[in-house]
Amino acid sequence: MEMEMLILFLLLPFVPLYLFRLLNSNARKSITEVDHHHQLQLPPGSSGWPIIGEGLAFLMTAKRGVPEKFIGDRRIKFSSSSHSKSSICKVFTTSLLRESVAVLCTAAGNKFLFSNENKLVHSWWPENIYTIFAGSDRPESHEESIRLRKVLSPFFSPNCLQKYVGIMDAFTKRHLDVFWSDKKQVKVLALTKMHTFALVCKIFLNVEDPSVIAKLEEPIQHIAAGFIALPINLPGTAFNRAIKASMQVRKDLEEMVQQRRIDLDRFRQTATASDVNENSNYQDLMSKLLMDTYSDGRQMKETDIADIANKLNGLLIAAYDNVFITLCSIVMYLSELSTVYDAVLKEQMEIASSSKAEGELLNWGDIQKMKYTWNVVCEVLRLEPPNPGTFREAMSDFVYEGYLIPKGMKLYWSVFSTHKDPEYFPDPKKFDPSRFDGGGPAPYSYVPFGGGPRMCPGREYARLTILVFMHNLITRFRWEKVFPDEKMVMTPFLLPTKGLPVRLYPHTSSL
Numbered sequence: 001m002e003m004e005m006l007i008l009f010l011l012l013p014f015v016p017l018y019l020f021r022l023l024n025s026n027a028r029k030s031i032t033e034v035d036h037h038h039q040l041q042l043p044p045g046s047s048g049w050p051i052i053g054e055g056l057a058f059l060m061t062a063k064r065g066v067p068e069k070f071i072g073d074r075r076i077k078f079s080s081s082s083h084s085k086s087s088i089c090k091v092f093t094t095s096l097l098r099e100s101v102a103v104l105c106t107a108a109g110n111k112f113l114f115s116n117e118n119k120l121v122h123s124w125w126p127e128n129i130y131t132i133f134a135g136s137d138r139p140e141s142h143e144e145s146i147r148l149r150k151v152l153s154p155f156f157s158p159n160c161l162q163k164y165v166g167i168m169d170a171f172t173k174r175h176l177d178v179f180w181s182d183k184k185q186v187k188v189l190a191l192t193k194m195h196t197f198a199l200v201c202k203i204f205l206n207v208e209d210p211s212v213i214a215k216l217e218e219p220i221q222h223i224a225a226g227f228i229a230l231p232i233n234l235p236g237t238a239f240n241r242a243i244k245a246s247m248q249v250r251k252d253l254e255e256m257v258q259q260r261r262i263d264l265d266r267f268r269q270t271a272t273a274s275d276v277n278e279n280s281n282y283q284d285l286m287s288k289l290l291m292d293t294y295s296d297g298r299q300m301k302e303t304d305i306a307d308i309a310n311k312l313n314g315l316l317i318a319a320y321d322n323v324f325i326t327l328c329s330i331v332m333y334l335s336e337l338s339t340v341y342d343a344v345l346k347e348q349m350e351i352a353s354s355s356k357a358e359g360e361l362l363n364w365g366d367i368q369k370m371k372y373t374w375n376v377v378c379e380v381l382r383l384e385p386p387n388p389g390t391f392r393e394a395m396s397d398f399v400y401e402g403y404l405i406p407k408g409m410k411l412y413w414s415v416f417s418t419h420k421d422p423e424y425f426p427d428p429k430k431f432d433p434s435r436f437d438g439g440g441p442a443p444y445s446y447v448p449f450g451g452g453p454r455m456c457p458g459r460e461y462a463r464l465t466i467l468v469f470m471h472n473l474i475t476r477f478r479w480e481k482v483f484p485d486e487k488m489v490m491t492p493f494l495l496p497t498k499g500l501p502v503r504l505y506p507h508t509s510s511l
């Protein structure tokens with residue numbers, strides 16, 4: 001960080017020149033666009049500081065625990081200058097990650113973006129991500145997304161995932177036995193990270209060796225930090241660390257994929273297709289990706305192996321960060337809300353005791369009974385979403401709410417536009433799982449997993465791992481925070497400020 005501040009300082013003398021060029025180019029751009037679109041204007045907004053734009057304001061509101069304020073303040077500020085029929089601003093422009101970005105701030109805005117995927121907009125990721133995942137297909141590519149989803153969807157479908165419930169349950173029980181039982185106090189952040197990553201390695205890679213897991217986990221911790229770092233690739237910067245970490249993980253994954261391909265080929269020589277499909281060594285995501293790639297029997301190619309390793313790299317990060325952050329938020333809320341805790345405990349105890357033989361593991365039917373517990377998770381994801389939103393890019397000029405959105409402009413949807421807006425969620429600060437009863441929230445207002453064709457493909461996997469973890473944790477312990485005022489804060493990733501140490505109180509056998 002210090003290195004980045006230094007570089008920023010060194011760049012400061014060039015700011016006036018940059019500003020002059022920026023203003024000129026923006027002015028030229030908007031005149032041509034206005035001519036072309038019969039005097040339509042861009043949405044109201046401000047571009048903030050040169051180079052950093054409004055990125056700092058965005059990060060500061062998040063760090064202060066009020067990420068919704070960045071959007072809320074601008075909606076108020078730009079409401080009077082809004083051209084739309086209603087006076088409340090529905091779209092404004094800002095400057096983030098060195099891009100001019102239109103922020104759509106209503107449920108209708110979410111619907112517009114999600115339902116126009118690959119018609120008016122397509123997915124867009126900041127340039128940092130392409131550099132960090134160098135060599136991979138550009139993740140906004142529509143064809144690549146369809147191809148990836150085609151391969152992933154059988155694996156992530158409820159039909160397939162239900163086979164993993166027992167494995168997840170046994171795995172979670174073992175984790176709690178080793179790292180939580182007989183402890184008076186534990187650090188929840190460290191343990192949920194360890195558990196989430198080990199589980200992902202088991203289900204995605206069929207890897208259980210702690211030394212292999214640790215070798216992958218160490219660099220993976222640095223990758224996400226590089227997504228939003230200043231793009232300065234010099235030793236000591238977060239960006240440089242993320243690039244190196246991603247290369248290291250890819251290299252390790254490539255070796256694993258190569259070895260698995262050899263093992264799989266050997267096994268196939270003596271087995272039938274159904275043997276391969278049923279064999280427990282080849283039920284993981286890596287094996288499925290290999291079987292899909294080589295289903296036509298072609299020779300192993302370096303590029304195929306690198307491609308699979310890249311996909312796994314991205315999936316490991318997506319599954320790891322979002323899930324352990326959610327687990328931390330859940331533990332945090334349940335330590336603060338005793339009536340919610342009691343209601344979850346009651347539901348889970350009923351599942352644990354109902355028609356279960358001694359030692360019998362959870363199954364798919366049990367997961368379906370966890371209705372109240374899932375409502376609690378949904379409410380946690382409304383208030384503390386680990387992924388606050390993503391970008392799209394305009395594929396052609398179009399008009400939104402009376403404003404011109406020129407081709408190439410970036411668009412942003414954010415969970416914070418709607419999740420804490422009283423219009424969609426009355427008394428938005430109140431923790432109220434009953435919001436998800438019946439029909440649930442208004443369409444497109446509750447979007448922790450995004451929406452449309454790019455909606456998170458891992459949501460069912462996330463649901464299972466979270467529910468299985470909650471079942472096991474709550475049926476064993478009650479807990480209290482060591483630091484009563486500790487909160488989850490976005491820095492910019494949502495994390496507990498002190499690592500969430502909790503004191504554990506195992507249930508007595510009478511419970």
Ligand code: HEM
Nearest residue numbers: 145318319322326387390448449450451454455456458462
């Ligand atoms: C609580 C857990 C999770 C949350 C809150 C979450 C949230 C999200 C969100 C908001 C998006 C962007 C959707 C959009 O742009 O419309 C996304 C995309 C994605 N997520 Fe998740 N996610 C979670 C868990 C997972 C898991 C477990 C996996 C992996 C298996 C995963 C894999 C992905 C992938 C691959 C994408 C990109 C999809 C695309 O661009 O087509 N996520 N997720």
